[in-house]
Amino acid sequence: MVDRDKSSETSKDFYVDVPAETPGFFLKGSAHLNWGMKNRLSRIFNPKSGNAVMLAFDHGYIMGPTSGLERIDLSIPPLLPYTDCMMCARGALRACISPEVDIPLVMRCSTGATILKELSNEVIGVTVQDAVSMNAAAVTTQAYIGGEYEKETLGNLARLINEGNLYGVPTLGVTAVGRELVRDARYLGLASRVVAELGVHFVKTYYCEPGFDEVVAGCPVPIVIAGGKKIPEPDALAMAYKAIDQGASGVDMGRNIFLAEDPVAMIQAVRAVVHDGEKSDKAYDLYQTLKHEKE
Ligand code: 5RP
Numbered sequence: 001m002v003d004r005d006k007s008s009e010t011s012k013d014f015y016v017d018v019p020a021e022t023p024g025f026f027l028k029g030s031a032h033l034n035w036g037m038k039n040r041l042s043r044i045f046n047p048k049s050g051n052a053v054m055l056a057f058d059h060g061y062i063m064g065p066t067s068g069l070e071r072i073d074l075s076i077p078p079l080l081p082y083t084d085c086m087m088c089a090r091g092a093l094r095a096c097i098s099p100e101v102d103i104p105l106v107m108r109c110s111t112g113a114t115i116l117k118e119l120s121n122e123v124i125g126v127t128v129q130d131a132v133s134m135n136a137a138a139v140t141t142q143a144y145i146g147g148e149y150e151k152e153t154l155g156n157l158a159r160l161i162n163e164g165n166l167y168g169v170p171t172l173g174v175t176a177v178g179r180e181l182v183r184d185a186r187y188l189g190l191a192s193r194v195v196a197e198l199g200v201h202f203v204k205t206y207y208c209e210p211g212f213d214e215v216v217a218g219c220p221v222p223i224v225i226a227g228g229k230k231i232p233e234p235d236a237l238a239m240a241y242k243a244i245d246q247g248a249s250g251v252d253m254g255r256n257i258f259l260a261e262d263p264v265a266m267i268q269a270v271r272a273v274v275h276d277g278e279k280s281d282k283a284y285d286l287y288q289t290l291k292h293e294k295e
Contacts, residue, residue: 025038026042026045026047026050027041027045027050027202027221027222027249028220028221028222028249029196029220029221029222030201030221030222033170033201034168035168036167036168036169037168037169037170037201039168040104040137040138040168040169040170041137041138041170041201041202043085043104043137044084044085044104044106044137044138044170044202045084045222045249045250046084046275048275049274049275049276050249051244051248051249051250051274051275052084052085052224052249052250052251052252052274053082053083053084053085053250053251053253053267053270053271053274053275054083054084054085054086054087054106054224054250054251054252054253055076055079055080055083055085055086055087055252055253055254055257055258055267056087056088056226056227056252056253056254057069057072057075057076057086057087057088057092057254057258058087058088058089058092058108058254059254059255060072060089060092061089061092061108061110061111062113062114062115062119063114063115064114064115067259068255068258068259069258072088072092072095072096072097073095073096073097075258075263076096076097076258077097077098078263078264079257079258079263079264079267080097080101080103082264082267082268082271083103083267084103084104084250085103085104085105085106085137086103086104086105086106087105087106087108087140087172087252088105088107088108089107089108089126090107090108090126090130090131090134093105093107093134094134104137104138105134105135105136105137105138106136106137106138106139106140106172106252107126107131107134107136107138107139107140108126108140108141109124109125109126109127109128109131109139109140109141109156109160110122110123110124110125110140110141110142110153110156111123111124111125111126112125118148118149119144119147119176119178120144120147120148120149120150120152120153120176120178121148121149121152122141122142122149122152122153122156123152123156124141124156124159124160126139127163128160128163128164128166128167128169129163129167131169132167132169136169137169137170138164138169138170138171138172138201138202139160139163139164139169139170139171139172140160140171140172140173140174140204141153141156141157141160141173141174142157142173142174142175142176143156143157143173143174143175143176143191143194143195143198144176144177144178145175145187145190145191145194145195146178146181146187146191147176147178147181148178153176154194154195154198157171157173157195157198157200158198158199161198161199161200165199170200170201170202171199171200171201172200172201172202172203172204172224172252173192173195173196173198173200173202173203173204174203174204174205174226175188175191175192175195175203175204175205175206177191177206183206183208184208184211185208185209185210185211185212185214185215186211188205188206188208188212188215189211189214189215189218189219191205192205192215192218192219192223193218193219196219196220196221200221201221202221202222202223202224202249203219203221203222203223203224204223204224204225204226204252205223205225205226206225206226206228207225207239207242207243207248209242212242212243212246212247212248213246213247216246216247216248217247222249222250223247223248223249224248224249224250224251224252225239225240225243225248225250225251225252225253226251226252226253226254227239227251227252227253227254227255227256227257228255228256229255230255230256230259230260231256233256233260233261233266233269233284233287234280234281234284236253236256236260236266236270237269237270237273237280237283237284237287238280240253240270240273240274240280240283241273241278241279241280241283242280244273244274244277250274251270251274253270257270261291262287262290262291262294264290265286265287265288265290265291265294266287268286268287268290269283269284269286269287269290270283272286
């Protein structure tokens with residue numbers, strides 16, 4: 001019976017002269033999402049910089065024990081203090097990552113193809129409910145636009161979006177590229193726009209030049225870039241810088257971090273680019289400094 005306490009009534013203050021704020025939301029295309037979606041996205045993307053350093057180590061789901069990820073339990077934990085968000089498969093997470101880590105997770109939910117067969121022939125193997133049971137901040141699968149199973153992979157993405165919407169769980173749409181398709185702005189722009197219109201909350205695609213700025217502009221939700229095949233560290237940092245400079249909201253990098261000569265130094269250099277807008281030559285200096293400090 002709270003109302004009986006008259007003394008506490010006299011201490012009420014409704015601040016009638018202070019209008020309630022109606023804040024927007026820091027992420028592109030996300031202002032009309034519900035609270036749960038926004039909260040999860042705010043865990044993935046840093047509200048101060050607006051960007052995210054995602055660490056992808058889901059390669060094994062199609063490639064087996066690929067170089068750098070032979071022992072996820074050894075190679076990934078040292079990188080986690082510098083990681084804003086992990087992207088991996090259910091089994092790797094459960095077996096190799098401590099549940100004590102407080103880092104959001106984008107759960108890889110697709111399966112059905114390996115590098116031995118047609119990659120686009122995927123299905124959804126992990127339900128959104130199971131992803132939520134493992135505390136996922138978002139779910140993901142890839143769409144093979146122009147690929148043999150284009151329709152099916154878009155269907156997989158639609159299923160995740162529909163289920164995720166029930167629980168306030170955002171979906172990351174990965175624009176996978178078939179072996180025969182050219183990664184130019186026209187193709188990546190089309191693929192990114194298609195998955196955004198389907199309803200993904202953020203997109204992972206590749207950096208390209210020229211025209212990456214138009215890929216970003218034509219996509220109504222945030223874009224993070226994949227790193228792709230391992231390239232020299234200064235080149236990977238230059239790619240990250242150009243992507244951020246042209247409007248990307250972060251990276252979802254794998255091989256160019258965990259296959260770097262010094263992965264822990266590399267992820268810190270990538271962070272400097274993504275969160276502090278550091279130019280790539282400065283970021284490479286930082287990489288070398290951190291690397292040499294250990295020698
Ligand atoms: C594949 C993926 C992978 O996670 C991603 O491509 C791996 O990152 P990187 O290319 O930087 O090694 O989403 O579809």
